[in-house]
Amino acid sequence: MFVLQYIIVAVIMASGIAIVTIDQLITTNITPFLLICIITGFVFLIRPLISFMVYLITYVAYYYLIALTITDHYVLISNRINGFAAVGIGFLLSIMLWRYNYTNITQKWRIRMQQEQLKQMAYYDPLTDLPNRRLLEKVIKREFSSMQRTGHETIIIVLDIDNFKNINDTYGHPVGDDILRQLASFLKSNVRESDTVSRFGGEEFIILMPKTSVERGYAFAERLRKLIMEKRFTVGSISIQITCSFGVSSMRDISSQTLDAYYSLADNALYLAKQFGKNRVEIACEKERRADWRKKEL
Numbered sequence: 001m002f003v004l005q006y007i008i009v010a011v012i013m014a015s016g017i018a019i020v021t022i023d024q025l026i027t028t029n030i031t032p033f034l035l036i037c038i039i040t041g042f043v044f045l046i047r048p049l050i051s052f053m054v055y056l057i058t059y060v061a062y063y064y065l066i067a068l069t070i071t072d073h074y075v076l077i078s079n080r081i082n083g084f085a086a087v088g089i090g091f092l093l094s095i096m097l098w099r100y101n102y103t104n105i106t107q108k109w110r111i112r113m114q115q116e117q118l119k120q121m122a123y124y125d126p127l128t129d130l131p132n133r134r135l136l137e138k139v140i141k142r143e144f145s146s147m148q149r150t151g152h153e154t155i156i157i158v159l160d161i162d163n164f165k166n167i168n169d170t171y172g173h174p175v176g177d178d179i180l181r182q183l184a185s186f187l188k189s190n191v192r193e194s195d196t197v198s199r200f201g202g203e204e205f206i207i208l209m210p211k212t213s214v215e216r217g218y219a220f221a222e223r224l225r226k227l228i229m230e231k232r233f234t235v236g237s238i239s240i241q242i243t244c245s246f247g248v249s250s251m252r253d254i255s256s257q258t259l260d261a262y263y264s265l266a267d268n269a270l271y272l273a274k275q276f277g278k279n280r281v282e283i284a285c286e287k288e289r290r291a292d293w294r295k296k297e298l
Contacts, residue, residue: 006054009044012036013058017065024069030079030086033062037090044094045101051094059087125199127177128184136198136206140251140262143210147251155217157207158247158266159224162278164203171238178235179242186231190224206263214250214283221246221281229279245273249284 016036023032037055046054062083070076123135131139143154161167161183168176180203187197187205196208209217225246233240247270251262269284276282 005044005046006050009040009046009054012040013054014061017058017062020062021065021069024066024079028070028072028075028079030066030082033083034086034089037086038093041090041093042097045097046094048095048098051091051098055087055091055094059084062087128181128199130184130188130205131196131198133198133200136196136200136208139196139198139208143208144251146210152211153213154208154210154251155212155214156249156251156262156266157209157217157221158200158263158270159205159207159221159244160270160274161203162243162245162274164242167240167242171235171240175235175238175240179233179240182233182235183228183242186228187224190227200263206266214248217248217250218281218283221248225279225281243279245270245278246281247271247273247284248281 013036016033020030020033023029037058040054041051063080066079066083067076070079123132124130125132146152147154161179164176164179167179180199184197184199184205187207191197191207191209194210198206198208200206209220212220225244229241229243231241233242247266247268249262249266249269265284269282272282273280
């Protein structure tokens with residue numbers, strides 16, 4: 001694209017020089033050359049260094065070629081001076097155009113970056129870079145609409161780090177924050193691309209799994225629970241093992257489209273997991289159904 005632009009500029013400049021050179025056989029006017037220099041500087045966006053070279057070469061060619069058709073010495077000097085002024089005006093216009101566009105593009109880039117930063121602050125957790133509650137609510141609304149169209153099942157998993165306060169009290173909040181970051185990264189690496197991992201607050205996370213049955217969601221949560229229990233989280237010279245409790249619920253079990261409604265259902269299951277001794281998975285469903293899954297697990 002730039003090569004084509006420079007070719008066009010070269011052709012225009014050469015045409016202007018040719019016209020004004022031939023025109024000197026009839027008149028001493030160099031208006032065509034002046035117009036060509038101004039139009040080129042005003043229309044074409046050229047880098048300053050390249051623009052300088054273009055106008056320098058143009059003037060050198062103009063300087064020598066008009067001498068072929070001008071016989072009057074004083075007219076030749078006058079036209080050379082006027083030609084230099086025309087080239088100078090064109091070059092200044094070119095620099096102004098480049099600076100204007102550069103400033104405009106830079107400002108747009110800065111605005112876009114600021115918008116991205118605001119979006120990041122509005123929709124992502126600053127500690128873990130996971131989607132926050134606000135973004136998760138938007139994702140859930142979209143998923144609810146998708147469920148209505150296709151009839152598929154989607155589950156929500158709420159997980160909470162067991163006894164996390166003890167980690168903060170024993171090792172300090174910076175270590176606790178690092179554990180949260182590592183767990184967030186670990187969760188993201190163990191879910192599907194279609195799943196959404198969100199930090200809901202404190203040491204609590206939510207996983208949204210579209211097109212997943214409760215049975216499969218329970219099996220996934222159980223596998224994830226074991227992986228977390230076996231993993232060692234290292235912060236400097238400190239090595240820590242943690243466990244998590246899980247609550248699993250289906251979005252089919254409630255008609256409301258709000259995050260609070262879906263969260264409450266899974267959170268009730270999480271509460272049961274905490275009540276039953278922590279480091280376990282519970283499902284938001286009737287007791288008989290939960291008992292059947294427990295038997296299968298055993």
